[in-house]
Amino acid sequence: MFGMAKELLRQLFKKPFTNLFPAKRAPGSVKDFLKAVGEGKKKLNPPVPVPEGYRGKIRYYRDKCIGCGLCTRVCPAEAVVLIPEEKKIRYHMSRCCFCAQCVEVCPVKALETTQEFLLADYKKS
Amino acid sequence: MKGQWCFMAEKETMRHGKQRLDTGAGRGDEETMQHAKGGTSFTISIGPVHPALKEPIQLDFEIEGEKVKNADLRLSQAHRGIEWIGTNRNPIQILYLAERICGICNVCHTLSFCRAVESIANIEVPPRAQYIRTVTAELERIHSHMLWAGVAAHELGFDSVMHYTWRAREKVLDTIEILTGNRVTKGMPTIGGVRRDFPEKHHKRILETVGFYKSIFGKLQDMLLHDPVIEARTRGIGVLKKEEALALCAVGPTARASGVKRDVRQDEPYAAYCDLGVRAITPKEVLGEVHGDVFDRIAVRLAEVAQSADIIEHCVRNIPEGKIVFEEKPIKVLAQLRGAQGEGIGRLEAPRGEVFHYVKMTGQEAPYAWKVKAPTYSNLLSILPMMREAQIADIPIIAASIDP
Ligand code: SF4
Ligand code: SF4
Numbered sequence: 001m002f003g004m005a006k007e008l009l010r011q012l013f014k015k016p017f018t019n020l021f022p023a024k025r026a027p028g029s030v031k032d033f034l035k036a037v038g039e040g041k042k043k044l045n046p047p048v049p050v051p052e053g054y055r056g057k058i059r060y061y062r063d064k065c066i067g068c069g070l071c072t073r074v075c076p077a078e079a080v081v082l083i084p085e086e087k088k089i090r091y092h093m094s095r096c097c098f099c100a101q102c103v104e105v106c107p108v109k110a111l112e113t114t115q116e117f118l119l120a121d122y123k124k125s
Numbered sequence: 126m127k128g129q130w131c132f133m134a135e136k137e138t139m140r141h142g143k144q145r146l147d148t149g150a151g152r153g154d155e156e157t158m159q160h161a162k163g164g165t166s167f168t169i170s171i172g173p174v175h176p177a178l179k180e181p182i183q184l185d186f187e188i189e190g191e192k193v194k195n196a197d198l199r200l201s202q203a204h205r206g207i208e209w210i211g212t213n214r215n216p217i218q219i220l221y222l223a224e225r226i227c228g229i230c231n232v233c234h235t236l237s238f239c240r241a242v243e244s245i246a247n248i249e250v251p252p253r254a255q256y257i258r259t260v261t262a263e264l265e266r267i268h269s270h271m272l273w274a275g276v277a278a279h280e281l282g283f284d285s286v287m288h289y290t291w292r293a294r295e296k297v298l299d300t301i302e303i304l305t306g307n308r309v310t311k312g313m314p315t316i317g318g319v320r321r322d323f324p325e326k327h328h329k330r331i332l333e334t335v336g337f338y339k340s341i342f343g344k345l346q347d348m349l350l351h352d353p354v355i356e357a358r359t360r361g362i363g364v365l366k367k368e369e370a371l372a373l374c375a376v377g378p379t380a381r382a383s384g385v386k387r388d389v390r391q392d393e394p395y396a397a398y399c400d401l402g403v404r405a406i407t408p409k410e411v412l413g414e415v416h417g418d419v420f421d422r423i424a425v426r427l428a429e430v431a432q433s434a435d436i437i438e439h440c441v442r443n444i445p446e447g448k449i450v451f452e453e454k455p456i457k458v459l460a461q462l463r464g465a466q467g468e469g470i471g472r473l474e475a476p477r478g479e480v481f482h483y484v485k486m487t488g489q490e491a492p493y494a495w496k497v498k499a500p501t502y503s504n505l506l507s508i509l510p511m512m513r514e515a516q517i518a519d520i521p522i523i524a525a526s527i528d529p
Pocket of ligand 1: 058074075076077078079080095096097098099100101102103
């Protein structure tokens with residue numbers, strides 16, 4: 001009984017558990033804030049480390065690719081498309097579901113996963 | 126969501142109010158009196174958008190006063206066409222499609238599909254892969270039950286418990302992220318094995334996570350089972366009798382909370398469960414008696430968190446050495462599957478109950494047919510007897526108690 005009440009009281013004196021927002025308080029203007037950070041007047045909270053082997057955005061090394069098309073055969077989201085005349089592929093990040101199956105299948109390691117996860121943007125390209 | 130209930134009820138009274146105006150003042154008063162005494166009943170429907178959790182179902186309640194007299198269910202409000210998409214893709218691609226049937230129990234769906242395909246093509250899965258599959262599935266069970274405990278507390282209006290359980294859930298999510306490369310969609314099982322190994326350095330992390338859940342287990346029980354308010358809101362609410370559970374083919378924790386000893390891990394062991402001897406948990410083992418109410422469902426799910434922790438610990442300590450997949454190159458797997466013909470099923474115990482996948486291959490690259498039965502589908506009908514004679518205020522927690 002009263003298990004939760006005890007826990008709540010304990011929480012009052014603990015550090016917040018959630019990951020911190022980059023700025024300590026929400027700035028009035030993000031632009032000004034970033035400028036102040038650039039000038040070294042304000043500090044950002046450090047980002048949360050991403051574990052090794054995280055399946056983030058896929059990086060494509062165009063020069064390594066031999067155009068075998070294996071990645072297009074296993075990609076569940078049709079996010080990699082083969083361009084037959086160039087013997088290269090095109091990677092559409094907005095379709096990708098980050099399963100990394102293409103990375104596993106590529107014989108020459110032309111694709112790799114990165115730790116990049118902030119992918120929201122206004123433009124698709 | 127509560128807002129939605131109120132809104133619906135309000136609309137209903139507004140309609141009645143309008144009728145009153147139409148029929149003249151005298152009659153209207155009579156009607157109001159009747160309402161106050163609980164004489165007339167009316168029907169309100171809830172859903173199909175977000176009735177309790179996210180499943181698109183529509184519930185029609187016949188309400189008399191504050192009591193639910195009868196409940197009915199309308200299904201098939203959303204068609205995702207996943208099975209049809211599957212029949213246009215090859216099995217490696219379907220893995221990730223199956224993963225997206227259910228966000229929370231994604232390993233179960235992928236694994237179930239893999240087992241169906243493996244049984245068609247007679248693929249032998251290496252023992253190490255079986256253990257890794259088991260550990261991932263059990264981590265998922267902890268994740269799902271902790272999430273559910275939070276949702277249940279939220280439906281009861283006890284948000285501090287929700288935040289506590291969800292904070293505790295972070296631990297298993299972080300571990301899953303380290304092991305599989307993503308917090309929720311794990312992408313672990315593949316046809317004939319698993320995609321990633323658990324190296325030695327991660328064993329410590331898994332054991333630490335398991336230890337964490339064991340250490341907070343007492344506290345969780347204290348918060349959810351020994352709290353007088355939660356007990357008052359859930360004891361005797363949403364009762365599903367054992368006979369009803371059997372007749373309506375309930376599965377998973379919903380059936381077990383009614384005293385049905387049904388668990389695929391016990392009845393038809395797969396993966397590493399053959400070596401483990403898992404026993405179905407009913408409230409009898411936890412509390413000593415079976416009521417089949419919401420309280421029992423909370424107790425069973427909490428006990429299953431501890432059970433999963435034990436299973437994971439055992440598996441990590443006794444994991445055999447060897448390969449993690451029967452054939453490393455996915456393209457070769459596809460080539461082998463192209464020759465496969467026949468039908469196969471994959472059954473396994475997801476956090477919510479039994480998942481069932483049926484696959485038919487006819488020597489083409491894409492399967493000829495693919496049928497999925499998710500556990501909530503089996504459990505939905507059991508909502509109806511639970512709702513009978515319930516208070517309106519108890520509808521959310523009853524609907525959430527089957528973990529839809
Ligand atoms: S990560 Fe998956 S979805 Fe994305 S391009 Fe590779 S195979 Fe396709
Ligand atoms: S599998 Fe690798 S080499 Fe082949 S087309 Fe794709 S990226 Fe290029």
